[in-house]
Amino acid sequence: MAADRTPRAPHEQYRLADIPVDDAWVRKNNESLAEVRRLQWSAGILGVIVLAAGVGLLVYSGFEPWSWIVAVMAGVFAIGCLTMIGYIPRKMGSMQRTYSTSELVPAIIAEVRPRGVTLLALVDRAVDRSAGKLPALVARACGPIPGHEAKVGERVPCVAVVGNRSARGRDNLYQFISPMPVAWATSDKAALRRLERQIPSGEWERVRQNLDRVKDVTAVPTSLLPLD
Incomplete structure (x- = not known):
């Protein structure tokens, strides 16, 4: 069955690509998926701690009326935390859909760190491209990327995962906007080369010319720096 290629903003066709997604490879290598798992664990642990604290306070107080109020509030909060365990992955959707509906963008390794690299990517902040482009640089720190050398200047085709449209x-x-390497989806080197070629050379060059601005980008709280 063909992948759903409807863009996240259906009013405009972004540059989408046919990206083979290996589920086993994704589970092993995709750091975005690992971040989701950490959020789930954090929500679960927080929920259990708050619930235990509420019950403990109830018992310690000798079941005073006020402690019941606190315990009920703790229970409601704990239920909310535990609900997030299932909500987070549903909200994110499958990795196949994420790769199929997110725009293909150029990213280059701008820094090599002891435990990984920093990617610098060229993205477009505009939701509706018919109103004009709003280019920006975005940085992402991650571990070593499979299929790519850990060296400054290494090209890493990515998809731009977007969210949080302002003013609702x-x-x-x-x-x-966060760049997510295609190499986290597949180990197919031929596919990586094909996707690299699908990105215009002018975009790769623009990223290369801005590699020395990676510190400026990472200094921004969102790691997203608009370009003139």
Whole structure:
């Protein structure tokens, strides 16, 4: 069955690509998926701690009326935390859909660190491209990327995972954009080369010319720096 290639913003066709997604490879290598798992664990642990604290306070107080109120509030909070365990992955959706509906963008390794690298990517903050482009640089720190050398200047085709449209979607900006390497989806080197070629050479060159600005980008709280 063909992948759902409907863009996240259906009013405009972004540059989408046919990306083979190996589920086993994703589970092993995709750091975005690992971040989701950490959020799930954090939500679960927090829920259990709050619930235990509420019950403990109830018992310690000798079941005073006020302690019941606190215990009920703790229980409601704990239920909310535990609900997030299932909500987070549903909200994110499958990795196949994420790769199929996110725009293909150029990213280059701008820094090599002891435990990984920093990617610098060229993205477009505009939701509706018919109103004009809003290019920006975005940085992402990650571990070593399979299929790529850990060296400054290494090209890493990515997809731009977007979210948090400001003003509840009334304007034309994405407030959050994160580059997600295609190499986290597949070990197929031929596919990586094909996707690298699908990105215009001018975009790769623009990223290369801005590699020395990676510190400026990472200094921004969102790691997203608009370009003139």
